[in-house]
Amino acid sequence: VHYYLKNIQTKAHLNAFVEVYEQSALEQAEKVDQKIKAGTAGKLAGMVIGIKDVLCYADHEVNASSKILEGFQSQFTATAVQKLIDEDAIIIGRLNCDEFGMGSSNENTVHGKVLNALDEGRVPGGSSGGSAVAVQANLCTTSLGTDTGGSVRQPAAFTGLVGIKPTYSRVSRFGLIAYASSFDTIGVFSTNVKDNALVLEVIAGQDDNDSTVSRKAVPHYSEQLQLDRPVKVAYLKETIESEALQPAIKEHTLDILDKLKEEGHQVEEVDFPLLEYVLPTYYILTTAEASSNLSRFDGVKYGYRTPNAHNLESMYKLTRSEGFGEEVKRRIMLGTFVLSASYYDAYFTKAQKVRRLIKEFTEDLLNKFDYIVLPTTPSTAFKFGEHSDDPVAMYLEDLYTVQASVSGVPAISIPNGKDENGLPIGLQVITNSFKEAELYAFADYLM
Numbered sequence: 001v002h003y004y005l006k007n008i009q010t011k012a013h014l015n016a017f018v019e020v021y022e023q024s025a026l027e028q029a030e031k032v033d034q035k036i037k038a039g040t041a042g043k044l045a046g047m048v049i050g051i052k053d054v055l056c057y058a059d060h061e062v063n064a065s066s067k068i069l070e071g072f073q074s075q076f077t078a079t080a081v082q083k084l085i086d087e088d089a090i091i092i093g094r095l096n097c098d099e100f101g102m103g104s105s106n107e108n109t110v111h112g113k114v115l116n117a118l119d120e121g122r123v124p125g126g127s128s129g130g131s132a133v134a135v136q137a138n139l140c141t142t143s144l145g146t147d148t149g150g151s152v153r154q155p156a157a158f159t160g161l162v163g164i165k166p167t168y169s170r171v172s173r174f175g176l177i178a179y180a181s182s183f184d185t186i187g188v189f190s191t192n193v194k195d196n197a198l199v200l201e202v203i204a205g206q207d208d209n210d211s212t213v214s215r216k217a218v219p220h221y222s223e224q225l226q227l228d229r230p231v232k233v234a235y236l237k238e239t240i241e242s243e244a245l246q247p248a249i250k251e252h253t254l255d256i257l258d259k260l261k262e263e264g265h266q267v268e269e270v271d272f273p274l275l276e277y278v279l280p281t282y283y284i285l286t287t288a289e290a291s292s293n294l295s296r297f298d299g300v301k302y303g304y305r306t307p308n309a310h311n312l313e314s315m316y317k318l319t320r321s322e323g324f325g326e327e328v329k330r331r332i333m334l335g336t337f338v339l340s341a342s343y344y345d346a347y348f349t350k351a352q353k354v355r356r357l358i359k360e361f362t363e364d365l366l367n368k369f370d371y372i373v374l375p376t377t378p379s380t381a382f383k384f385g386e387h388s389d390d391p392v393a394m395y396l397e398d399l400y401t402v403q404a405s406v407s408g409v410p411a412i413s414i415p416n417g418k419d420e421n422g423l424p425i426g427l428q429v430i431t432n433s434f435k436e437a438e439l440y441a442f443a444d445y446l447m
């Protein structure tokens with residue numbers, strides 16, 4: 001803990017942490033030390049973990065990187081965080097992110113942007129940018145982020161880390177501040193597959209506080225990392241041929257596919273005609289869900305309340321106008337529009353239908369193949385400000401990550417070399433629901 005506290009101090013300018021739990025982390029370390037000596041320590045004894053600023057931790061502040069939650073303290077602890085503590089992990093602090101998880105660059109935050117430790121003029125990715133940089137810069141051992149449409153995988157790719165989005169419903173969402181409830185997952189950042197698997201096996205599983213969480217038993221992922229058979233891999237033609245894909249990423253992805261063939265695995269090209277519908281489907285459905293989820297922030301119950309109101313109505317309006325950032329407001333408006341009576345069928349209902357088509361296509365493919373391999377992102381880490389004035393360009397960054405999110409299946413990003421500027425490239429592997437053990441084994445094999 002002392003070691004990480006020192007690193008956090010020297011690397012403070014990266015802005016990964018918004019709060020460091022120095023006192024409680026040291027106290028917890030003391031306790032864990034006793035337990036280790038007594039031989040009663042849990043699975044994560046001594047692992048130092050940072051948590052994204054959307055996960056509640058009792059008696060600690062949580063802001064979702066938004067002014068609207070300024071000063072808000074949670075009264076309870078998210079199940080995922082509690083499970084870490086129960087296994088003797090040490091929670092070292094709260095990590096910066098895009099406001100309510102909305103963004104791909106960690107520039108939309110009331111705490112100020114997060115810098116990529118490899119090139120401080122570039123973004124770390126988002127929305128879990130702080131969670132990525134905290135592990136990248138050695139400020140903690142692993143971290144929790146959340147992934148609604150790529151927010152763990154994309155920053156993992158931009159920072160050269162391993163990042164998993166588990167199956168939807170694998171990890172309890174109790175105590176996670178919602179962005180889009182039918183997409184939200186809690187994921188893990190680490191430098192290697194084994195640590196990642198170990199943390200996920202601790203946080204996954206049943207929870208009486210979340211009626212949507214799966215009751216399926218959780219395998220010991222970290223003990224099943226051997227891949228001892230040839231596997232069937234599909235890659236999607238449209239993802240490789242997309243004009244948006246940077247040449248170096250294309251090359252590195254094709255190299256891996258060639259290598260797999262040479263090693264005796266079956267690799268096949270498959271058509272994915274739905275690729276062009278994946279982003280619109282994702283952005284219609286998530287903004288709709290977000291506009292509903294964020295209606296609870298009204299100045300009455302949580303955090304910020306405007307000092308400028310003259311009656312109840314203006315209190316609501318001004319609180320929300322002053323409290324939410326630009327991107328969040330854009331999404332609330334988009335979501336409200338697609339849910340409005342005259343446009344509901346044209347947008348929301350249609351997007352739900354297309355979601356089913358994408359999900360069925362993905363699951364069918366994963367019944368025939370063990371894995372789908374594709375790039376995590378179309379580009380490597382871009383410069384600050386590069387997409388700030390163009391929301392659609394920013395949304396295009398999520399081209400490859402949203403398929404797994406729309407389908408609910410698990411996906412992992414692992415490092416796959418570097419581009420000509422020395423920036424890390426991410427490789428994404430997708431598999432069918434609840435096959436995280438197989439996903440980790442293959443990821444470990446590829447690394």
Ligand code: GLN
Pocket residue numbers: 100101102103104126127146147148149150151152179286398
């Ligand atoms: N960049 C995507 C978005 O802004 C994904 C975010 C996420 O996964 N939380 O919606």
